[in-house]
Amino acid sequence: MDRKSGFTFIELVIVITVIALAFPTLLYYFFNVKASLDEFRLRSLAVQLAEDLMEEVASKKWDENRTQGPVVDSSKTAAASLGPEAGESRSASGATRFDDVDDYNGLSESPPLDSQGSSIGGFSEFTRTAQVSYVNSSDLDTTVASSPPPNYKRVSVTVSWSGSGNSVDVVDVFGNR
Numbered sequence: 067m068d069r070k071s072g073f074t075f076i077e078l079v080i081v082i083t084v085i086a087l088a089f090p091t092l093l094y095y096f097f098n099v100k101a102s103l104d105e106f107r108l109r110s111l112a113v114q115l116a117e118d119l120m121e122e123v124a125s126k127k128w129d130e131n132r133t134q135g136p137v138v139d140s141s142k143t144a145a146a147s148l149g150p151e152a153g154e155s156r157s158a159s160g161a162t163r164f165d166d167v168d169d170y171n172g173l174s175e176s177p178p179l180d181s182q183g184s185s186i187g188g189f190s191e192f193t194r195t196a197q198v199s200y201v202n203s204s205d206l207d208t209t210v211a212s213s214p215p216p217n218y219k220r221v222s223v224t225v226s227w228s229g230s231g232n233s234v235d236v237v238d239v240f241g242n243r
């Protein structure tokens with residue numbers, strides 16, 4: 067039997083029909099995969115932003131009043147006063163720059179700033195906040211407001227981003243040293 071190579075009309079109609087039927091499904095999976103990748107990218111950047119700030123916090127002294135060695139109870143910053151001292155900021159230079167762990171209490175940056183206090187390009191959708199509180203070594207999750215303060219400061223850094231309502235938290239505890 068003599069048969070020409072290539073598609074017959076019927077075969078062509080079948081192929082087009084199959085593609086037309088599959089197209090919405092393919093489109094759906096394409097956009098789902100893209101959304102997942104976008105989400106993964108934003109989450110990775112958020113974790114990096116949180117860890118960057120935590121590294122900066124770790125480089126500071128444990129308390130404003132620390133001179134050498136552990137801070138004695140009477141010199142510890144009161145729980146109600148955790149936060150930057152008057153005039154201090156992350157972007158300042160010299161004596162008014164953040165210099166201790168609890169200066170970061172109440173920090174809120176949108177967008178986040180780099181360690182020199184300058185804007186970071188490409189992170190406009192992110193907001194970075196930090197909370198610092200005293201905790202006991204026996205329960206690192208519960209804030210302690212009593213006096214004298216305990217020997218541990220818990221730092222929680224949260225980075226959120228617009229559009230998805232998602233956020234990441236990085237938590238660390240710093241001992242009186």
Ligand SMILES: [Ca+2]
Pocket residue numbers: 130150151154164165166169
């Ligand atoms: Ca300070």
